[in-house]
Amino acid sequence: MTKVTIETIDLVKRYPISLRSIAGGRHWECWGRVGGFREIFMRKKGFIQALNKVSLKVYRGEVFGLLGPNGAGKTTFIKILCTLVLPDGGEAYINGYNVVKQPGKVLRNLQAVLGEQHRGFEWRLSLKNNLEFYATLYGLSKRYAKKRIEELLELMGLKDRANDMYQRLSTGMARKLQLCRALLLDTPILLFDEPTAGLDPTAATDFRQLLRRLAKSEGKTIFISTHNMWEAQSICDRVAIINKGEIIACDTPENLRRCVSSEKHYRLILDGESNGKLKKVVDEFEGLNGVKDVSLEFDSQTKIIVKTDENFKILDMVNLIAKYSLNVRDIETYEPSLEEIFIKLVKR
Amino acid sequence: MITQLITIAIGILSWSINAMYRNRPVPEYDTDYISFLVVGLVIGNLVMPISQALERHLNPWSLEAIIMTGIPVPIFVVGRIAWPYIFSVITFIPQIAVGILLFGVKLRINWFSTFLSFIISATILLGLSMISTGFRLVTKSTDPMTWTINVLQQLLAGISFPVQFLDSFIPGISMISWFLPQTWVYHLWRLSMLKAASIFDPATQLDFLKGAIFGVLLLPIGYKTFKWSLDRVRKDGTLGWF
Numbered sequence: 001m002t003k004v005t006i007e008t009i010d011l012v013k014r015y016p017i018s019l020r021s022i023a024g025g026r027h028w029e030c031w032g033r034v035g036g037f038r039e040i041f042m043r044k045k046g047f048i049q050a051l052n053k054v055s056l057k058v059y060r061g062e063v064f065g066l067l068g069p070n071g072a073g074k075t076t077f078i079k080i081l082c083t084l085v086l087p088d089g090g091e092a093y094i095n096g097y098n099v100v101k102q103p104g105k106v107l108r109n110l111q112a113v114l115g116e117q118h119r120g121f122e123w124r125l126s127l128k129n130n131l132e133f134y135a136t137l138y139g140l141s142k143r144y145a146k147k148r149i150e151e152l153l154e155l156m157g158l159k160d161r162a163n164d165m166y167q168r169l170s171t172g173m174a175r176k177l178q179l180c181r182a183l184l185l186d187t188p189i190l191l192f193d194e195p196t197a198g199l200d201p202t203a204a205t206d207f208r209q210l211l212r213r214l215a216k217s218e219g220k221t222i223f224i225s226t227h228n229m230w231e232a233q234s235i236c237d238r239v240a241i242i243n244k245g246e247i248i249a250c251d252t253p254e255n256l257r258r259c260v261s262s263e264k265h266y267r268l269i270l271d272g273e274s275n276g277k278l279k280k281v282v283d284e285f286e287g288l289n290g291v292k293d294v295s296l297e298f299d300s301q302t303k304i305i306v307k308t309d310e311n312f313k314i315l316d317m318v319n320l321i322a323k324y325s326l327n328v329r330d331i332e333t334y335e336p337s338l339e340e341i342f343i344k345l346v347k348r
Numbered sequence: 349m350i351t352q353l354i355t356i357a358i359g360i361l362s363w364s365i366n367a368m369y370r371n372r373p374v375p376e377y378d379t380d381y382i383s384f385l386v387v388g389l390v391i392g393n394l395v396m397p398i399s400q401a402l403e404r405h406l407n408p409w410s411l412e413a414i415i416m417t418g419i420p421v422p423i424f425v426v427g428r429i430a431w432p433y434i435f436s437v438i439t440f441i442p443q444i445a446v447g448i449l450l451f452g453v454k455l456r457i458n459w460f461s462t463f464l465s466f467i468i469s470a471t472i473l474l475g476l477s478m479i480s481t482g483f484r485l486v487t488k489s490t491d492p493m494t495w496t497i498n499v500l501q502q503l504l505a506g507i508s509f510p511v512q513f514l515d516s517f518i519p520g521i522s523m524i525s526w527f528l529p530q531t532w533v534y535h536l537w538r539l540s541m542l543k544a545a546s547i548f549d550p551a552t553q554l555d556f557l558k559g560a561i562f563g564v565l566l567l568p569i570g571y572k573t574f575k576w577s578l579d580r581v582r583k584d585g586t587l588g589w590f
Contacts, residue, residue, distance in 0.1 A: 013585070015584065015585050016584060050585070076585065079585070082416060083415065083582075084412055084415060084416070084582060084587055084588070085582055085583075085585045085587070086579070086582045086583045103418075104418055104420075107415075107416060107417070107418035108418060111416065112416060114412065115588075119409055119410065119412060119413055119588070120409070120410040120412065120413025120414065121413075134413075134417060137414065137417035137419045137424070138417050138418070138419075139419075181413070
């Protein structure tokens with residue numbers, strides 16, 4: 001049986017809304033205008049429900065994607081797993097270790113790449129020195145750290161810049177260095193918040209391949225939160241869709257597509273057919289079992305668009321093409337993308 | 349704005365009092381004023397890097413990444429403060445040498461007491477730094493604790509004149525100075541370096557004991573405050589805010 005590496009049970013997080021949080025660090029300026037110590041520091045103005053009974057299981061060797069609109073709770077979820085935010089209810093486990101009670105053990109099992117790429121780096125140290133600093137904090141031996149840092153800089157294409165000061169890096173390179181830092185410890189679980197944000201297309205593709213390789217050949221669990229539907233569709237084994245702090249769907253991208261919509265579209269591209277013949281063909285298509293809608297499109301080519309449901313049999317369409325001896329140059333099929341599924345689910 | 353005005357006012361007041369004190373002997377430490385002043389300023393250089401180091405290395409900008417390494421934060425704090433403090437002590441020596449060679453500073457050092465002063469002041473400063481960092485984590489701006497202590501230190505901790513001199517303006521005000529932890533940092537170093545005070549001498553033994561009590565109290569209070577603040581911001585979800 002595949003091992004569960006990340007598990008959350010009824011995870012709840014509420015953020016208090018106080019004048020302190022509203023003031024966002026400028027509360028001394030509010031002093032006296034909106035109230036005194038009690039108003040600014042103590043009094044709560046309500047709560048924002050960031051997570052509401054979120055239960056998920058992620059397995060070893062899986063690439064798992066968490067999709068959701070802005071403010072859905074994705075970052076809160078990841079930060080709870082990283083022990084950076086304390087939950088208000090429920091439980092979360094990383095390789096069996098409780099994120100609240102055993103944070104030390106949790107952090108020996110996971111590393112994460114979070115939001116802003118510049119955080120935690122010394123701007124006046126070289127890339128190599130920055131990684132050496134973190135290797136020391138991770139408690140890695142000098143010899144192993146040196147080897148690992150060289151491997152990672154090579155892997156991310158930063159070897160030539162190893163001795164450059166951090167402040168000379170571009171955004172994309174800083175992102176790559178952040179990834180190097182996360183991979184330093186070689187943990188079995190890796191969490192990524194928007195992993196390819198800021199990377200150029202080649203680096204992003206290489207990085208996606210790297211994630212797949214880490215999951216499939218090294219058995220690592222990869223958990224990503226992303227807005228990039230194409231990315232989720234192309235690399236994730238399973239995805240969960242989160243909205244307003246609740247998981248509204250969790251399955252493989254293929255199953256999600258089937259659940260949300262069994263609709264399939266066929267586009268027949270024709271060469272030189274008369275309008276009279278096309279009208280008859282459209283009428284007959286509409287009479288076929290499982291056909292929901294038929295339309296014609298005329299631009300540089302003539303196209304028949306057939307929208308079908310699960311009862312439609314492709315043989316019926318082939319017979320009809322043969323019956324009218326239609327000069328079909330190509331048939332295109334179309335299924336709803338993960339993006340469309342996401343929008344449908346979120347708007348429900 | 350208000351805090352800036354207070355800081356300026358206290359600064360002016362402090363240097364005015366200092367100017368009035370100039371060229372007097374300093375019987376409290378059996379020395380002359382130039383020795384008293386140079387040693388005080390050098391100790392000031394010893395104190396400042398500690399809070400600066402903590403502010404630089406333990407802020408919301410880097411804290412998330414540091415916590416993610418799994419290193420216990422108090423160990424990180426001690427590690428980050430230890431080197432600047434040792435470095436400050438090392439630079440203390442050439443600074444004193446300049447004082448001796450150029451300004452004729454006269455030192456009477458008791459090495460064991462100096463070592464003890466080093467330990468006591470490190471404990472006091474570590475505690476204060478942790479309290480200050482804890483406040484800053486929660487409030488996300490300059491904490492009132494550090495500001496109050498720094499401002500009062502300028503006037504009351506005896507950096508550039510003996511605290512007893514304050515009594516000639518408002519009788520009894522020097523009492524407040526002895527409640528400031530930094531006063532003990534300056535006092536113990538000066539006793540050890542200017543007066544060759546021994547901890548076995550009953551006249552100064554109590555001073556070392558009082559300084560040590562500050563250290564013993566401030567270190568656990570600092571640790572608890574810092575830990576409370578860290579848990580608080582993790583609960584509020586504001587750890588990475590700045």
